[in-house]
Amino acid sequence: MNINCFLECEVCENKIHLKVYAGYVEFNPFSYYCPECGITIDGHILLNLSHGIIDRKFFNNAKEIPRESNVSHLLQVSSDFFTDKISGYNPTNPKLFFSPYMMNVVKHGGETTQLKASFAEIFTSNVQTDFNINHRIWQLYKKKKTKYLNAQLIKYKFVAPVILGQVLKVDHDDVILDVLYKPFKILLKQNGYYSEILDLRKELKKIKDKYPDQVLQLHLELKELINDMENSLVHLLENFVEFYKFIFPTILSSAFKTDDIEEIKNQQGILTTNFEQLKNYYVDAYEILCSGLVGFVGLQNIKLRGDRNSFHDEYRKSAKNITSIVEFIDKANNKGNRVKYFSTENIYNKFFDICSILNNGIRNSIGHYSYSYDTDQQLITFKDKSDEIKLYLVEFSDILYETFYGTIVSLEVFHFIKTCNK
Ligand SMILES: [Zn+2]
Numbered sequence: 001m002n003i004n005c006f007l008e009c010e011v012c013e014n015k016i017h018l019k020v021y022a023g024y025v026e027f028n029p030f031s032y033y034c035p036e037c038g039i040t041i042d043g044h045i046l047l048n049l050s051h052g053i054i055d056r057k058f059f060n061n062a063k064e065i066p067r068e069s070n071v072s073h074l075l076q077v078s079s080d081f082f083t084d085k086i087s088g089y090n091p092t093n094p095k096l097f098f099s100p101y102m103m104n105v106v107k108h109g110g111e112t113t114q115l116k117a118s119f120a121e122i123f124t125s126n127v128q129t130d131f132n133i134n135h136r137i138w139q140l141y142k143k144k145k146t147k148y149l150n151a152q153l154i155k156y157k158f159v160a161p162v163i164l165g166q167v168l169k170v171d172h173d174d175v176i177l178d179v180l181y182k183p184f185k186i187l188l189k190q191n192g193y194y195s196e197i198l199d200l201r202k203e204l205k206k207i208k209d210k211y212p213d214q215v216l217q218l219h220l221e222l223k224e225l226i227n228d229m230e231n232s233l234v235h236l237l238e239n240f241v242e243f244y245k246f247i248f249p250t251i252l253s254s255a256f257k258t259d260d261i262e263e264i265k266n267q268q269g270i271l272t273t274n275f276e277q278l279k280n281y282y283v284d285a286y287e288i289l290c291s292g293l294v295g296f297v298g299l300q301n302i303k304l305r306g307d308r309n310s311f312h313d314e315y316r317k318s319a320k321n322i323t324s325i326v327e328f329i330d331k332a333n334n335k336g337n338r339v340k341y342f343s344t345e346n347i348y349n350k351f352f353d354i355c356s357i358l359n360n361g362i363r364n365s366i367g368h369y370s371y372s373y374d375t376d377q378q379l380i381t382f383k384d385k386s387d388e389i390k391l392y393l394v395e396f397s398d399i400l401y402e403t404f405y406g407t408i409v410s411l412e413v414f415h416f417i418k419t420c421n422k
Contacts, residue, residue: 024121246273285403336360
């Protein structure tokens with residue numbers, strides 16, 4: 001469905017033509033900066049999919065006006081696809097007549113575009129409800145409310161029921177990851193990540209088979225951290241359920257491998273969100289994933305040198321006061337240094353490129369509000385001391401999306417350490 005809106009800025013009265021391609025997703029957010037006065041104008045269009053009608057339009061800082069020919073800019077929004085960045089209004093622009101859907105059919109073929117659309121519909125209509133149910137099960141698991149936990153596990157078919165009179169035997173630690181991943185499973189399967197998770201499990205098991213005592217010691221030393229991390233990581237999954245809709249074009253493109261961000265970033269972007277809306281999700285992910293790096297370091301030391309306390313040479317030279325994992329937890333508080341540990345070696349690289357996803361410069365720049373944003377280009381400049389990092393919004397959204405996979409890898413690592421005494 002193509003929705004044409006004409007909006008007038010409430011500050012400067014500048015008028016734009018907003019063309020929303022609403023595909024198969026109920027909630028279609030958009031965000032842009034007024035090309036004249038620069039204020040943020042955002043809102044959403046809520047669709048009633050079963051009736052194919054608009055349920056509600058919501059605009060903040062702008063009002064809808066009747067069709068207007070005197071507009072300064074054309075903005076194309078799609079909840080499913082990358083679209084051109086804001087451009088001056090040109091009545092002969094073919095994009096006025098073709099939807100992003102059609103443009104995608106031309107570029108990527110009808111079949112892929114159709115698959116994407118069906119995927120979008122299934123994923124978006126289930127992920128929130130599934131997550132709510134599974135979060136409920138997660139709470140029962142953490143609080144060890146076995147009776148209710150088992151009842152929910154049976155109700156939602158995570159375990160099979162037993163005949164009356166028999167005792168239900170469930171390894172809750174075993175089933176809980178399935179529960180947590182279920183809302184995202186269609187995504188994890190589509191982009192091939194699910195099989196990578198299974199590979200990661202095999203890799204971790206090999207470490208345990210070779211050095212069972214070391215892994216067990218690590219388990220004992222990290223007990224408190226495991227508990228904290230579990231809760232924090234589930235919080236990050238919850239964040240993802242909130243922010244995915246703002247970066248859905250990025251997620252769909254990555255899952256279906258349709259667009260190379262390097263190739264499109266100059267011309268195309270996403271108007272479903274703005275940087276302000278996304279930045280704090282990145283900070284949350286950075287803080288939590290960095291806290292979990294202790295577990296990653298411990299296992300890596302065991303795998304590469306047979307001893308959890310055996311750090312690599314470079315680290316030993318630079319941090320002479322840290323000689324064990326326990327000291328690493330207490331004293332290596334600088335998160336940037338924790339990340340740096342993996343620039344020398346990273347056994348998880350295939351699953352989680354720690355150094356490029358957890359960027360201390362970006363995190364600091366957000367924390368200190370020392371960034372700037374070029375609205376037309378959708379280009380963010382992060383400044384951290386004398387360093388400057390420039391990223392397009394599509395690149396930033398891609399890094400943010402990668403933190404979701406970092407979260408899954410961290411869940412695997414901590415689940416492994418938690419259950420390695422079995
Ligand atoms: Zn304005």
